[in-house]
C-alpha cells in the first residue's frame with residue numbers, strides 16, 4: 001500500500017461522507033407522516049457524525065500530500081420513509097465495510113494513528129447501521 005493508492009481510497013471514503021451529509025439533510029427534509037419528528041431528528045443527528053468523519057479524512061488527505069475530494073457520492077433516490085431508511089442502512093453497511101478495509105490498508109501503509117481512527121469510524125458506522133436496522137425491523141408496511 002503506497003501513499004498514492006491510500007490517498008485515492010481515502011478520497012473515495014471522503015466522497016462517501018460528503019454524500020452521507022447530503023443524504024441525511026435531504027432525507028430529514030423529506031420525512032413525512034406521524035413519525036416525521038423522530039425521523040427528521042434521527043437523520044439530522046447523523047449529519048454531525050458524518051461531518052466529523054469528512055473533516056478527519058480531508059485533513060488526513062492533505063497531510064498525506066493529496067487534494068481532498070469535493071464531489072459527493074450521489075444520494076440514492078427514495079420516495080418514502082421506508083425507502084430512505086433502507087438506503088441509509090445500505091450506505092452505513094457500505095461505510096462499515098469500507099472502513100474495515102481502510103483500517104487494514106492503513107496498517108499495511110504503516111500509519112497506526114490512521115488505522116486506529118478508521119477503526120473508531122467502523123464503530124460509528126456500525127452503530128448507525130444497527131440503529132437503522134432496529135428502526136426498520138418493525139416498520140409498518
Ligand SMILES: [Fe+2]
Pocket residue numbers: 017020049050053095125
Ligand atoms: Fe461516516
Ligand SMILES: [Fe+2]
Pocket residue numbers: 020046049050092095124125128
Ligand atoms: Fe454513518
